[in-house]
Amino acid sequence: MLAPGLETIACNLCGSRSTKLVFTTKDYRFLVDDRDFSVVRCTGCGLVYVNPRPDERDIHRYYNNEFYNADESPAKALASVKDRILGMAAHLDRYPKGRLLDIGCYRGEFIYHMNELGWDAHGIEFSSRPPNLFGQSIFYGDIANAPFAEQSFDVVTIWAVFEHVYDPRHVLKQAHRLLRPGGTLIILVPNYNSLPARFMYHDDVPRHVTMFTPKTLGQLLEQEGFTAKSWECGQDVYGGSTRGWLNFLVKRLAGEPMGDIQAQNRSVERWHEFSRCIAGKERPIMKKIDDFDIWLAPRLDRLLDRLMLGFIMTVHSQKRVAP
Ligand SMILES: [Zn+2]
Incomplete structure (x- = not known):
């Protein structure tokens, strides 16, 4: 019997329900409760994910105001993520300026910065809790309901969000629908094939629900109509991961x-x-x-x-x- 608020799920990559336990952990970051969470590996394809996990109603408890820094002023918000935004923006230097969609745009800092640089940037945020600090074009809700025309974006970005997403395949399908043919998708996620993730359990469970490797993320991209062009493992956006x-x-x-x-x-x-x-x-x-x-x-x-x-x-x- 599952405890209330928990759900068991099939593998998002291959659909199998056969798993092996990798480790158990708790919400040590915010101490929302004392529950043990199991991180499992799919025996079919190797995808690593939290299972059982808080269901979609219950997971909101684990995203508190501290997570969203909802009380920061716009100037302070921009200053606190400045290095990160510059690191993200550097990834777009290699593409001509055009229409940009940022999925999981948080408080809109990145799209604000990109609009200042001359991009036509828009955002989607799954939660209505992060404030729209810079008055940007942000749609709140499921990406499938966003009022953007099909094939209308040149670049879609997903920065440190994909590991939080409850149905990664659904998000890729929607990104594919909104991108023009030949358009670029950039995803930044924690790498489960890393010293901090494997040995130090660095993932922020239960908020991180899927732990990707180049292999599992590459397979999901391939299946959803994307061709991976480059893989980078620089810590230029989120620095110092082996600290500690x-x-x-x-x-x-x-x-x-x-x-x-x-x-x-x-x-x-x-x-x-x-x-x-x-x-x-x-x-x-x-x-x-x-x-x-x-x-x-x-x-x-x-x-x-x-x-x-x-x-x-x-x-x-x-x-x-x-x-
Ligand atoms: Zn699988």
């Missing part, structure tokens, strides 16, 4: 349970810093380890990125003219 790796390693060697490490490191205050506790005691040596880690992380990231083992991957793909 040494801290993690030392605690594991000291016998600290996985759940305790996650609980220490992933609470809101410690999202970007790491706990100095081992077995509940403050250890000065952990401060030194963290200092070294700050130096080490960008170097390790660059190495892993070259091997396509970085935590963040970005794929540029093209809508095929023929099916």
Whole structure:
């Protein structure tokens, strides 16, 4: 019997219901509740996802105001995501300016920036909770109901959103419908084939419901009429993903349970810093380890990125003219 608010689902990539447990975890970031979530791997195709997961009514509880930073002023909002937006915009430098659709556009910062640069940018946001801070053209709701003409966009972007989406295949179908033939789809997602995702359980469960690899995302794109053109694993949009790796390693060697490490490191205050506790005691040596880690992380990231083992991957793909 499933607890209320949970649903079990079939694999979004191959439809199979046969899975193997990979790990269990809790919402250590916002501590909304104490529920254990199972992350499973499809035995048919290898897709990794949360199952059972909160159903679509219940998942909203896990997106609180802290997640949306709903109270920030426009200036503060823009400043807080400036580097990220510049990193995203750099991905579009290689394309001529045209009509752009950003799926999961949050508070509209990116489309505001792109409109300033001369693009004709629009957005879709699944939740009506993030405020439209810059008065942009944003449709709130299911992408299937958005009032945009078919084949009317040159580029569609999905930045750090696809891992949150409940039906990734549906979103790709809709992106395909809205893109002109030959148009570009850019998706940035966490890479499950990475040190932070595999060993440090870096994914933000239960908000991240699907954990893609280049293989599983590539297959989904191919099936929905897209040809992948380039895969990149740079941490230019979300930097420093291996930060905390040494801290993690030392605690594991000291016998600290996985759940305790996650609980220490992933609470809101410690999202970007790491706990100095081992077995509940403050250890000065952990401060030194963290200092070294700050130096080490960008170097390790660059190495892993070259091997396509970085935590963040970005794929540029093209809508095929023929099916
Ligand atoms: Zn599958």
